[in-house]
Amino acid sequence: MKHLCRLFIFFCFVIMTAGISSCGNNQNDAQKAVLENGSKLGAAIVDSSIAQWNKEIALNPKSAQAYSGRGAFKYAKGDKQGAIEDFTKAIQIDPNSITAHSGRGAARFTVGDITGAIGDFINAARLSFFSRSGNG
Secondary structure, eight states: OHHHHHHHHHHHHHHHHHHHHTTTSOHHHHHHHHHHHHHHHHHHHHHHHHHHHHHHHHHOTTOHHHHHHHHHHHHHHTOHHHHHHHHHHHHHHOTTOHHHHHHHHHHHHHTTOHHHHHHHHHHHHHHHHHHHHTOO
16 A cells, blocks of 8 residues: 555655746647556556456455455456456455455456346346345
């Protein structure tokens, strides 16, 4: 978590520096620089987070939370199939994981597996209902 906070602070610093250094430049150039730097930093944060989840999985290969966490960052990176695989592994470890079912549903939806996505969303909703009502 400290690592992510440091990256966020660095990101803020990059944006401020880009804004200050471009005061005399065209506004479009400044916006472009900020977006490019933000995009690079965002990708670095996602890659760093995936690496952290890889370490967690190596230490605890039966952690549904670790697979769901890595799946979420793979999804953010654009690796939809990798996300589906991680969410599926999380579901195999913990079939009652609402996060894994809803995450896999979102990833399946984006790759065009509408039937699979609907099934996952239904399972997530069912699990959520039973966990809140005490009927599970």
